Amino acid sequence: MPQHFINKTISIIGLGYIGLPSAAAFAARGVKVIGVDVNQETVDIINQGKIHIVEPELDMVVHAAVTEGYLRATTIPEPAEAFLLAVPTPFRDGHEPDLSFIEAASKSIAPVLKKGDLVILESTSPVGATEQMAAWLAAERPDLSFPQDMGEESDIRIAHCPERVLPGHVLRELVENDRVIGGLTGKCSEAAVALYKVFVQGECIVTDARTAEMCKLTENASRDVSIAFANELSLICDKLDIDVWELIKLANRHPRVNILQPGPGVGGHCIAVDPWFIVNKTPEESRLIRTARLVNDSKPHWVEAKVDTAVAAVVAKTGRHPSSVKIACMGLSFKPDIDDLRESPALEIALRLADKYPEQIYVVEPNIDALPAELAKRGARLSTQTEALEIADVVVMLVDHKGFKERVPVLRDGALLVDTRGIWR
Ligand code: SAJ
Numbered sequence: 038m039p040q041h042f043i044n045k046t047i048s049i050i051g052l053g054y055i056g057l058p059s060a061a062a063f064a065a066r067g068v069k070v071i072g073v074d075v076n077q078e079t080v081d082i083i084n085q086g087k088i089h090i091v092e093p094e095l096d097m098v099v100h101a102a103v104t105e106g107y108l109r110a111t112t113i114p115e116p117a118e119a120f121l122l123a124v125p126t127p128f129r130d131g132h133e134p135d136l137s138f139i140e141a142a143s144k145s146i147a148p149v150l151k152k153g154d155l156v157i158l159e160s161t162s163p164v165g166a167t168e169q170m171a172a173w174l175a176a177e178r179p180d181l182s183f184p185q186d187m188g189e190e191s192d193i194r195i196a197h198c199p200e201r202v203l204p205g206h207v208l209r210e211l212v213e214n215d216r217v218i219g220g221l222t223g224k225c226s227e228a229a230v231a232l233y234k235v236f237v238q239g240e241c242i243v244t245d246a247r248t249a250e251m252c253k254l255t256e257n258a259s260r261d262v263s264i265a266f267a268n269e270l271s272l273i274c275d276k277l278d279i280d281v282w283e284l285i286k287l288a289n290r291h292p293r294v295n296i297l298q299p300g301p302g303v304g305g306h307c308i309a310v311d312p313w314f315i316v317n318k319t320p321e322e323s324r325l326i327r328t329a330r331l332v333n334d335s336k337p338h339w340v341e342a343k344v345d346t347a348v349a350a351v352v353a354k355t356g357r358h359p360s361s362v363k364i365a366c367m368g369l370s371f372k373p374d375i376d377d378l379r380e381s382p383a384l385e386i387a388l389r390l391a392d393k394y395p396e397q398i399y400v401v402e403p404n405i406d407a408l409p410a411e412l413a414k415r416g417a418r419l420s421t422q423t424e425a426l427e428i429a430d431v432v433v434m435l436v437d438h439k440g441f442k443e444r445v446p447v448l449r450d451g452a453l454l455v456d457t458r459g460i461w462r
Pocket of ligand 1: 161200201202203204256257260264297298299300301302303304305306307308371372373
């Protein structure tokens, strides 16, 4: 471990999907970590050596860190040598970034800051947020000097270092991924590199704070635009009666083409959010990024219309009443093999269908034990695959879970398939 952080304490503010694994990664290297979260229940669970989120292997690492005394959680910040803010940055109505969690976290650590401390913003943030955080801290602590006023001579060092880990692979990616580090000054960056070198094996690449902020937004906007291209192709191919998945496979044989996969839309709390931070700052210039967001956001409506067409076809063929048509929704999570339903297009589609076809929806989601209340309330039920496929007239494939991909079932006679993932077609 770099000498710099031996016998020092690191405080992580926000013990969610990024903060808790980061706290565990520092603690596993023998650094004393104080985790801070506003939620007392989260703090209590962690202090029992348990976790409140689903992430492979995290439970073992947190359990070891807590029982060996390297990680402790609290609701009230305590003095430390480095503070790492990993709080949410959602958007408000009109896609306006909501920095209130960063503001609250900054104000909560300000009273315990002392000369020589390092403050790092890890939350994915609009350009300028790190400078804003520095301004909030400076306003709270006029007795300390900050880099925006004193440059390299400042008492406090400040940097932005966005997280880039993939849910489901967080512990490995935290260690192996390269990190982009944007200090407000050179010394700020140096201090941040020394901190991350405690556990990061990837390269720590130094830039300024605004470039680091934009870099993270660019990564997710780039993926969003690529997925929008695939989703748009799926609409075009549907009109032209071409199998989009075969088309993409063939086009990807070209050495310089790498098209992503269409789906029911883009979910999760990152890719569907972060591009708006760019659009919000530079609306005139961000035409492609905005359009990609709109293309991806409109895909669930297109899928819903496809299901309506299938229901109408069943009715036309059998003469049955539409209210007797049963629909199986295969998968609810925002991507395969996780239990995370946040901003899931599959859930959005299931909810719309349940509104329109009450008591007719059978949901198959192997990663959850109970349906979200909003879906159950609409009369949808959680089923096994066997039960749902025995009864369904229309099957909607929404999430390419491993189990669904590995065993392609034979649908019952007359059943119609709407396959948004191209795995049962
Ligand atoms: N999706 C498609 N087609 C594809 C790939 C993805 O429809 O070909 C959909 C998924 O089904 C899902 C959504 O996109 O609904 C997002 O999934 P994802 O696996 O692309 O990304 P996330 O949201 O789990 O994680 C992303 C990652 N960013 C990039 O890959 C550029 C991760 O590295 C970031 O750390 C994370 O966002 C974050 O926290 O910002």
